[in-house]
Amino acid sequence: MTVTLADVAARARVSPATVSRVLNGNYPVAEATRERVLRAVDELDYVLNGPASALAAATSDLVGVLVNDIADPFFGIMASAAQSAIGESATGRGGGEKLAVVCNTGGSAERELTYLTLLQRQRAAAVILMGGSLEDPEHLAATAGKLTKLAEAGTRVVLCGRPPTPGDASAAALVFDNRTGARRLTEHLLGLGHRRIGYVAGPADRTTTRHRLEGHRDALAAAGVAEGPTVHGPYDRASGHGAAAELLARDPHLTAVVAANDTVALGVCAALRERGLSLPGDVSVAGFDDLPFSVDAVPALTTVRLPLHETGARAGRLAMGAEEPPAGGVERVPGELVVRGSTGAPRG
Amino acid sequence: MTVTLADVAARARVSPATVSRVLNGNYPVAEATRERVLRAVDELDYVLNGPASALAAATSDLVGVLVNDIADPFFGIMASAAQSAIGESATGRGGGEKLAVVCNTGGSAERELTYLTLLQRQRAAAVILMGGSLEDPEHLAATAGKLTKLAEAGTRVVLCGRPPTPGDASAAALVFDNRTGARRLTEHLLGLGHRRIGYVAGPADRTTTRHRLEGHRDALAAAGVAEGPTVHGPYDRASGHGAAAELLARDPHLTAVVAANDTVALGVCAALRERGLSLPGDVSVAGFDDLPFSVDAVPALTTVRLPLHETGARAGRLAMGAEEPPAGGVERVPGELVVRGSTGAPRG
DNA sequence: CCAAGGATAGAAAGCGCTTTCCATCGGAGG
DNA sequence: CCTCCGATGGAAAGCGCTTTCTATCCTTGG
Numbered sequence: 015m016t017v018t019l020a021d022v023a024a025r026a027r028v029s030p031a032t033v034s035r036v037l038n039g040n041y042p043v044a045e046a047t048r049e050r051v052l053r054a055v056d057e058l059d060y061v062l063n064g065p066a067s068a069l070a071a072a073t074s075d076l077v078g079v080l081v082n083d084i085a086d087p088f089f090g091i092m093a094s095a096a097q098s099a100i101g102e103s104a105t106g107r108g109g110g111e112k113l114a115v116v117c118n119t120g121g122s123a124e125r126e127l128t129y130l131t132l133l134q135r136q137r138a139a140a141v142i143l144m145g146g147s148l149e150d151p152e153h154l155a156a157t158a159g160k161l162t163k164l165a166e167a168g169t170r171v172v173l174c175g176r177p178p179t180p181g182d183a184s185a186a187a188l189v190f191d192n193r194t195g196a197r198r199l200t201e202h203l204l205g206l207g208h209r210r211i212g213y214v215a216g217p218a219d220r221t222t223t224r225h226r227l228e229g230h231r232d233a234l235a236a237a238g239v240a241e242g243p244t245v246h247g248p249y250d251r252a253s254g255h256g257a258a259a260e261l262l263a264r265d266p267h268l269t270a271v272v273a274a275n276d277t278v279a280l281g282v283c284a285a286l287r288e289r290g291l292s293l294p295g296d297v298s299v300a301g302f303d304d305l306p307f308s309v310d311a312v313p314a315l316t317t318v319r320l321p322l323h324e325t326g327a328r329a330g331r332l333a334m335g336a337e338e339p340p341a342g343g344v345e346r347v348p349g350e351l352v353v354r355g356s357t358g359a360p361r362g
Numbered sequence: 363m364t365v366t367l368a369d370v371a372a373r374a375r376v377s378p379a380t381v382s383r384v385l386n387g388n389y390p391v392a393e394a395t396r397e398r399v400l401r402a403v404d405e406l407d408y409v410l411n412g413p414a415s416a417l418a419a420a421t422s423d424l425v426g427v428l429v430n431d432i433a434d435p436f437f438g439i440m441a442s443a444a445q446s447a448i449g450e451s452a453t454g455r456g457g458g459e460k461l462a463v464v465c466n467t468g469g470s471a472e473r474e475l476t477y478l479t480l481l482q483r484q485r486a487a488a489v490i491l492m493g494g495s496l497e498d499p500e501h502l503a504a505t506a507g508k509l510t511k512l513a514e515a516g517t518r519v520v521l522c523g524r525p526p527t528p529g530d531a532s533a534a535a536l537v538f539d540n541r542t543g544a545r546r547l548t549e550h551l552l553g554l555g556h557r558r559i560g561y562v563a564g565p566a567d568r569t570t571t572r573h574r575l576e577g578h579r580d581a582l583a584a585a586g587v588a589e590g591p592t593v594h595g596p597y598d599r600a601s602g603h604g605a606a607a608e609l610l611a612r613d614p615h616l617t618a619v620v621a622a623n624d625t626v627a628l629g630v631c632a633a634l635r636e637r638g639l640s641l642p643g644d645v646s647v648a649g650f651d652d653l654p655f656s657v658d659a660v661p662a663l664t665t666v667r668l669p670l671h672e673t674g675a676r677a678g679r680l681a682m683g684a685e686e687p688p689a690g691g692v693e694r695v696p697g698e699l700v701v702r703g704s705t706g707a708p709r710g
Numbered sequence: 711c712c713a714a715g716g717a718t719a720g721a722a723a724g725c726g727c728t729t730t731c732c733a734t735c736g737g738a739g740g
Numbered sequence: 741c742c743t744c745c746g747a748t749g750g751a752a753a754g755c756g757c758t759t760t761c762t763a764t765c766c767t768t769g770g
Contacts, residue, residue: 061479063483064413064422064483064484065412065422066417067413068412068413069413069414074413084441084445084464085435085438085439085442086435086438087433087434090433090437091433093432093433094432094466098466098468101473111476115465117461117463118462132423133461135409135412137411167364251658284657309632310599310629310631310659311659312635312659
């Protein structure tokens, strides 16, 4: 049978209460006793029963990190940073280590809710939601309700790269200023002289997609330039690859393409090159996010750098209560335009 | 206060036992009763208390997925596939959904052990360890002990892309045939006529690093070609970038460089290009893994494709007991040489 | 030398659920 | 019409821990 706390107590010739106190370290225990207990723990190879502990204490040391796509470095980087931050600020009950776990929603509203419920079941200490959300009103309402309930139950809720859900004020939010970033990017292209700019957007109905597209349109409108063709698709390489052809079909005279993110931009570049077009000579291409591989693309990608690592780390600290939430609950995180070789002046 | 099962029972005018049975569905309950209970659950917005449930039933629905670096698509892809597979084979107690959680060890032996203990605490249903392990004997022994204990406690253990730990026969293992893959890759280079080949290896003391390096050496030895310079470093872009200079310093006449993986290869390419060398004209470069961006590199990367997605999915199914473990517990997963533009015949 | 108070440790009551017996009820078979 | 059995539902005993409330013991001050 498994070793229980009572076994340890018997072996150390103390009461279970004392063992618990030694393990949780939030109550004075004489040094000699403590050592005796620890020795017993060691000798018996005792492992605390998490569920029992969580049940009695009414909280667990689980911290959930929900991401849209774990295979996407955008999320991987943020999640990794958050996880490190959580590991470092071990301020749990009794200074206990938190178990940061990342859950892959695949961008599905349904799975997001499922995970949220599961985490609620587990009485998670905190939940971080990363990445833009679906803008379906029904889903939004369901999510807001869940988050409110979570917060009421004492779970800290942090949004990272995701706007606060209307109707839910329970969460601290770190939101990327996608709109301004996208505007800067398109302004850059306009400044170079481009007037026919195609746009490969992310999936429709997502906040990130919409904000970036709005920024792009803002810039065009401010400059009085007509909007070029736009294609929607997932945030992956194939999407960009397919969209490039579509864009060119809709306007053969495009001189620039802005992509929803760097991964998509890479697909666009590949498709363009396959058609014999040179970059940026024939067509300029820009991305978003500045993922690690973007600097190594050929030509290197012009993009908007988001402080993924730092923001993820902050989210982790917020989840641990190791950092004060921003005033008003929401903080806008700016992106930075990074101009590299993939954009240049149009020919002629 | 939170709603408990007893509240639901009261509302549905049945006993707590009946509610539990409806929720777990492993005992006959009359249709009318079941509906009454479900309605009560709905009306009260009841959420099962995970810890309490896990305590009473002595298992939880947590499945841990340990990865070395969550920001690396190599792991992201496998983890994502595993998580999907786990979600699909919902065969838990009462068909309950499993909570697949991924934990980032950062390649640290210590954190790996910490996570394993935490998962053991939670009485996880299964644990998947992804990626090569550290070959430190002490760590290996500690891990083997942990895994054995986990298995004894009823937790299914699956290794994915990681050789079985000596002294622990409790786990099913899916291991990539890194050695053969690496051999094929170097044979390809030798076949093109390369005789001075540099090698950028992963971190020392890791199984993956060693196996790939061995395969490389196998090929050289079989062809009677002297080994070129080798540099070790982490599996990231910066490592490749720095290593390229080092390699060239050690042998200015290199005609090819083999990298530990595609990410590293990208760094190598960048550094080479910065020095004004053309690819593959002056130097051929090869990677490993065939990550999504590899086909879009310029020139496209010659590499060894590993069935990351499929293997991750199989690991997930094994963890759920939805697939028979391989005979003997270990299965070798082959890689496939993919020749693309980054390798060519050496000049002259 | 005695009372008071701080420092430790123990007793015991749950935490919310699962599950093993049992009890009950209605109908089939004799 | 009575017995027996299958189908259902309830009672209650934990699962292993935390934590409040007490009990003790030793030290300290008067």
